[in-house]
Amino acid sequence: MHKKKITVCLVVAGFIALVTTINACKKDINPDAIYGLTPYNLVIPKGLPAMTIPANNPMTVEGVALGRKLFYDPILSGNRTMSCASCHNQSYAFTDSNKQHSTGIDGIQGPRNAMNLFNLGYQKNFFWDGGAADLESQVIGPIKNPVEMHEDLNNALHKLNTDPVYPAMFKRVFGGDTISATMLMRAIAQFERTLISGNSRYDKYKRGEITLTAQELNGMALFEDGAKGDCTHCHALGGTFSDFDFKNNGVDSIYTDAGRYRITLLASDSGKFKTPSLRNIAITAPYMHDGRFATLQQCLDHYNTGFHYTKYLDPVLQIKPKGRMTAQDMTDIIAFLNTLTDTEFVNNPDFKKP
Ligand code: HEC
Ligand code: HEC
The missing domain is CATH 1.10.760.10 (Cytochrome c-like domain)
Known part of the structure; x- marks a missing residue:
């Protein structure tokens, strides 16, 4: 009897996992959530090539606004003191002013100089050594890096999920009741793709x-x-x-x-x-x-x-x-x-x- 119960439970759990996987895949190809959102009109200055936007992360006005808020929000760092913008300052084309090495939340200096952030949508490999293969997956690096924002990814997601405003914003852009790492990466990447420089x-x-x-x-x-x-x-x-x-x-x-x-x-x-x-x-x-x-x-x-x-x-x-x-x-x-x-x-x- 007891054994049977466990088997039933396992079958049900398996079924739920399967449905969730199928749903997740479906969302990737045709995100339900983008209905009713405003497509973002990316303006490319003459002289720069057209930009290819990944099919699984179409840019929307709402998604870009969410990414921009996250980029400037210290909530993503371990002690809520540092945002992406702390090392990527717009006044210096999103580099770290004249600091040779950026200093993270624990006061420890990393070995490398902060990179500029513009025209990122034309690039394939990120970081000085190309350690991140796309703009979406790049986002997790600085959050987890002990010499940068030094935060556990699950903890960062927990903070977002229990925040008064983020859950509704994420739900509007990506659908779903729980903010995931994928959603976080996609939102910030959407904002990063808008950073186009071609009017010198x-x-x-x-x-x-x-x-x-x-x-x-x-x-x-x-x-x-x-x-x-x-x-x-x-x-x-x-x-x-x-x-x-x-x-x-x-x-x-x-x-x-x-x-x-x-x-x-x-x-x-x-x-x-x-x-x-x-x-x-x-x-x-x-x-x-x-x-x-x-x-x-x-x-x-x-x-x-x-x-x-x-x-x-x-x-x-x-x-x-x-x-x-x-x-x-x-x-x-x-x-x-x-x-x-x-x-x-x-x-x-x-x-x-x-
Ligand atoms: C063989 C390829 C190559 C050539 C030729 C080359 N560069 Fe570079 N340049 C690089 C690479 C790679 C880096 C980054 C190296 C590093 O970070 O250690 C770089 C970095 C730089 C930087 C620093 C950029 C930054 O954001 O820190 C400047 C400035 C620069 N190059 C200017 C020039 C100028 C001016 C010339 C011509 C006199 C030139 N480069 C020729 C490959 C090249
Ligand atoms: C403590 C300073 C610091 C913080 C905070 C920081 N970065 Fe960076 N960023 C750097 C440094 C340093 C590099 C170069 C790292 C390397 O090559 O290993 C870099 C590289 C990058 C690159 C690669 C650019 C390219 O051309 O390859 C992107 C994109 C980027 N950061 C985005 C972000 C985002 C998004 C955040 C917030 C989630 C963030 N950074 C937070 C210092 C920082």
Whole structure:
């Protein structure tokens, strides 16, 4: 008798699990909840490519607003003192002002420099080493990271589920009575995809709206010139200003941080880091994965004379002689880099704390 009861219970439990799974799958393909929501109209400035939005996370006005609220809310950190925006500040193109290493809630510094957050919808791998394969799954990293927001994921979800306002907001956007990790990831990713930067003086020049100075134009030519900067090889000129590929640009000869190697364990990936966009570069100091350079001049000095010829150095730099740029060449390239600051982006009211 007793045995039979257990069997019945197991069958019922199995059935419930099956129904829940089927429902969850159904939601993924065609979220019931998006009925009655307003599709978000993503405006892409001319000069940037179209953005592909994942089919399982369509953007809605309500979803973006929810993601924005979460991005600025310290509720996601262990002691409710730190939000995503604590290290990703809009005034500095969502980097960490001039801090070399971000400091988490326990006062411990991480080993890496906070990355800029814009044009994320064009990218595939996230973090300096590409440790997160999509924007949705990236969200959990900083919440759990002990040197960042240091919070247990279940605890973060519990706080959201018992909050006076979040449950209704999540239900409206994603349906369901319980806030899940997937919903949290999707909401923040929706907001992150709206952070598009493409209205710098360079963009306005390309659209024929303004002119650049002779020095800035010369800097652009040197940026492309294979015998001088040859920067465009990795930081593609125009569009997103990056190939977003992993490259070894010779910052080290011995690796304290082996970068991409940590993910792939391929020796050939030693010292490779994700090529950052050079948009807004004048306002995102310090530079490189560990924030070792304080100024753009130091970055140019690195590419001119400082880089290390190692086995794994990118082939493009491998064949470059040291000292190929004059002081004037470097000054002109910096003048060009200064045209990439997008003041409309850093002041856009839609991206501020709601
Ligand atoms: C304590 C500071 C800190 C906090 C808080 C923080 N970040 Fe970051 N963020 C960083 C650092 C440092 C990196 C680079 C990490 C690495 O490469 O290992 C980074 C990288 C990223 C990236 C990758 C960007 C790219 O181009 O690959 C995204 C996206 C991001 N953070 C979003 C967030 C979100 C969303 C939150 C809140 C849930 C958040 N961050 C909270 C410091 C922080
Ligand atoms: C072989 C590819 C490659 C070439 C060529 C190259 N870069 Fe880079 N650049 C990178 C990579 C990869 C990083 C990140 C390295 C790191 O974090 O340690 C980077 C980082 C930078 C940074 C710091 C960005 C930040 O957000 O911290 C600046 C500035 C920069 N490069 C400018 C230039 C300029 C100017 C040139 C031409 C003189 C150039 N790069 C040529 C691959 C390249």
